[in-house]
Amino acid sequence: MSDTPSYGFDTLQIHAGAQPDPATGARQTPIYQTTAYVFRDADHAAALFNLEEVGYIYSRLTNPTVAVLQERVATLEGGAGAVCCSSGHAAQIMALFPLMAPGRNVVASTRLYGGTLTQFSQTIKRFGWNAKFVDFEDLDAVKAAIDDDTRALFGESIANPGGYVTDIPALAEISDAAGIPLIIDNTSATPYLCRPIEMGATLVVHSMTKYLTGNGTVMGGAVVDSGKFDWSASDKFPSLSQPEPAYHGLNFHETFGALAFTFHSIAIGLRDLGMTLNPQAAHYTLMGIETLSLRMQRHCENAQKIAEWLEADPRVDYVTYAGLPSSAYHDRAARLYPKGTGGLFTVALKGGYEACVKFVGALDLFSHVANLGDTRSLVIHSASTTHRQLTPEQQEAAGAGPNVVRVSIGIEDADDLIADLDQALTKATA
Template identity: 80%
Template sequence: MTQDHGFDTLAIHAGAAADPATGARQVPIYQTTAYAFRDAEHAARLFNLQEVGFIYSRLTNPTVAALQSRIAALEGGAGAVCCSSGHAAQIMALFSLMEPGRNIVASTRLYGGTITQFSHTIRRFGWSARFVDIDDADALRAAIDGDTRAIFCESIGNPGGHVTDISAVAAVADAAGIPLIVDNTLATPYLCRPIEMGATLVVHSLTKYMTGNGTVTGGVVVDSGRFDWSASDKFPSLSAPEPAYHGLKFHETFGALAFTFHGIAIGLRDLGMTMNPQGAHYTLMGIETLALRMERHVANAQMVAEWLQADPRVDGVTYAGLKTSPSNATAQRCYPKGAGALFTFAIKGGYAAAVKLVDALQLFSHVANLGDARSLVIHSASTTHRQLTEDQQRAAGAGPEVVRLSIGIEDPDDLIADLDQALAKATA
């Protein structure tokens, strides 16, 4: 199985083959913590990173490995490292790049939990983040200094559905000699392949569209394999001798897979943010129908957004698929298959009306999740973004009057009818 195959073929076959022991066609759930070594020499070679294999399931597991191969193929990457959640994936992506005193430049249009992670939590590692308008190349360049080690953005932003011109951001990162990390959760590789646009690393919350059924949490970091980690002294974890492996240099030894091997041999070994094999199995099954689901998600989102835009009880809709959206040209150029299925709308009546609408919806599930087959709703200002100031909320597209919708794959007429009755109650 190669990346030359079509997307739908890769989504079903990449990383998976009939089990050699039993002939099982679906990837088995390898529910084991450890693996028997052939002999002492075999064990030593595995621990020295001289041979690829399975040691302990905190590091590697055959079910998880199959998922890693499939996602790397779909994203066009050299390798991937799966972990326990999307937030874990973000820390894993930074872990190999950062040291105390270093910083990243991040988009202001990020999920509220990511803004909190970057504003507060990463400071405990001695790292920091500078938030800028990702569409402003001059602001990006001005925010980068000698201690900057990455730019971070979302392909399609949460909660407003903002679409990023990844190629433009990648040009700034390339000029600065630093990697671009793109969270591709909302677009999935079906709508967008950031590596083809110049991204160095791609992260996902596999909890969302990739699994698609709201059953597991998971994350992944996909390595493009294209960044020269030895071009400067900025990334010693990858270019300099590693004491824990007798002076091995990851980039010199593993080349295009340097980041992937470091993420497993150091990141998972020491941080322990491991994905469980059953969760990997669910995600493998979910990915098999990714293209079909994303087509329906996008078609439904377009219909619902157009209906909301025409409703006099609504002040505005952020969906980039609308011709009136200021981001529509970018969406058509960079995301030709669609602008995703997550967006917000502002309801007349402010905070109080927004809360009433959420409580009045019957078909939409009020949950702190997105990317499910079911349509979901949340009032971000009182939940996922409540830790932020009102200025930060508005910058992230989560003002008090704003409701976020994740459009599922139900009958779109039923979704519109549910919104209609809820708007009537909220604005009465």
């Protein structure tokens, strides 16, 4: 497919990165279930290993099925390149890996998925990295948190679980002034609703497990590189701007330019961390992306209708959906995400924790699982599960207090979902 900017999103989600198979003419992207690839000769092998020629060496690094997915995700996000990996959590480590070093820090939002908060507050310490958590609504606090050791800002476009909408353009101004990249997790919004790179983000990460695949079948992650950051503008990012010993002094920024981060993530990140996406999973995700726009439209329509119904119910304390006029994020969501604000939000019940537990247990159509972005509607009590490792203060800051339930609205008939919610609320408050 030619790189023609006139193609619309619906066309690109089907065609970007894909060509008929050159050997068989197969129109659907084949699953290249192989670990290794035959070299033409010794010189060809050496050129590949020296990064002098682009091609396939070993599927820990590159695979033709995964390569199609990488190009498709990069195209939909408006990036220069992308690297896919085994999960969303792997993608977060992959995004930080070229930027960080012992003693360096990332300034992150307090409103993040619980697993990310734990990964940043606990696990990355083992690498000698640190995280500072700040309310990203307080832009002065964000500026104050950045110091000489800060190497990135990290936030979610639509925060999990509360559905809070992040002011990406404002954060991009701060990161630009500080000379550091802005990393945005776009899992909950997807590129159909939000393109963070167009708003100034440097890198975009995804848990492709969620809306991109869309049916709860496979795990996967992605890091999309905008190609717009000047890694050589300062000495903060030596992995990208200085000679790399493992490649005989190759300088990634000088050699690969706008694709420096992407090539580093493959040649160093995947090579040494091994967070590889298997081609079978890549195939499932490619199939899911083909219907992304259609599904997101339905997710948004259903979520809006259901959030309005829940907000009007006297058994409900509040609903956090940004599509509601009562939301503090309503105007920002309308400005940044004109196509809709996704299918994720929380609902607080007047009966508190006890009512939440009964409510979750009484639902029939909604599945009680630790996932989101499925065609099926899903529900979970975040404080007991996804955010359980956090302190009560961290839970409240993330929007995951004991009195709220996270709902991920699917694409079923909205009236059927409302009926299920109604009967569960009746049982929970009896």
